[in-house]
Amino acid sequence: MPASAPRAKHRRRRRYPMGLALGLCLVSGASAVLMVSVPETDSAPGSPAETSATGPVSDGIPEESGSSHPATGEESAAGAAAAPGSPSPSPSSSEEEAPVLLRSVEEEVDSADGEIRVVDDESEVMGEGPLTTFAVEVEEGLPGEDGDFVDAVEEILGDPRSWGNDGDRSFQRVDGDDADIRVLLAAPDTVDRMCAPLNTNGFVSCANGNRAIINQNRWVSGVEHFDDDLETYRIYLINHEVGHTLGHGHVNCPGEGEPAPVMQQQTLDLQGCEANGWVHP
Template sequence: MPYVKVPRRATGRYAVVAGTDAPRKGRGPVVRYLVEVERGLPFDGEDFAASVHATLNDPRGWGRFLRVDHGPVRLSVALTSPVTTNRECRPLRTGGELSCWNGRRSVINALRWATGVEQYRGDLEGYRQYVINHEVGHGLGHHHVHCPGRGRPAPVMMQQSKSLQRCLPNPWPFPPSGRRASDLSGR
């Protein structure tokens, strides 16, 4: 993947990515969401929306998600410059590097979207899946957790962008281990 130079500051205004994408097949509730990209970032909105949708609807993910381009929605996923991330994530201090959940928006830091983190050892796609699942997980009512033990997969709600605490990187809420998503209640 070619290097993308991410500006520290973009316009501070979001554009909703047009279009819809159906939820994965199956049973259970469907979560309506939309995707936004801050204007002035060097990313294609449709590519970002496709990555978000594929991640959210993966069988290892949280459930079933319907992407729309208008409300009402339960949440949005927004690709955001570092400066706007700082503003949108207040009172959390992101240092221009972290992503966050705030209000009804998963704020995905564009700098980290472009570069990933050391903990993922060059697996940019895996890191992107992690950050989407982690921040949307907050929107579904899940909270931070700790590493369950040395050498075990890190829970997706662990702050893997900061540290793996001796766990292994894991981008999925329900990795192939027999666990299944029962609902989106936040349990």
């Protein structure tokens, strides 16, 4: 896929109160809205659910999420460069040469500043069909470049293999409050708070109402069973959580060796399928 053209990074600060009432999608595969107040972080989390009428939607909790961690994205991307006898490029050179979907491979964090901002500017309309607008939000204090995340989200949602599917819908990034979808990159602590009452346990991402909430640690590290294919995992992560905001629920692997459906919970288990990030591979 071609790299997105660089753009100036102008940021507008907007504050979103943590007690914001959030809408929930998904009841029996159809889109429904229920307003719930986000509890404080010390509230007892609810049990994970594939679809729920009383809380957000996520990939649930891995059984041993506290005892093991996937290989970091930094290790994944740098593996070839670290081979014996190979020269190690400088960080700036490596970053410039990295494809759009592999930029800003950073260390994991537990928390950031807690302030969420919308990244300024708009994109052209991508694709054909009814228009769906989306805003990209980033929590302040995260490592990496905001523009790298923006470019990746645009490249994924603008691809005909995503939810546009050559005419099903078109996408455009905007920076207003009235965007149809909001894609947020946030630290695990913030994800846990904004996904409550679902227990994301600092590990998984979720969708809550029209917001796809991406766990920064999954964005930079992926998961072990994707075999260091961070690019495919990032494509999956955006398409999966955006799919929830569009009203799609979880599905299972259709058969051994087949491409995993994008709404399968691939963060937890491939179930015998092959890793896949595209809605229409």
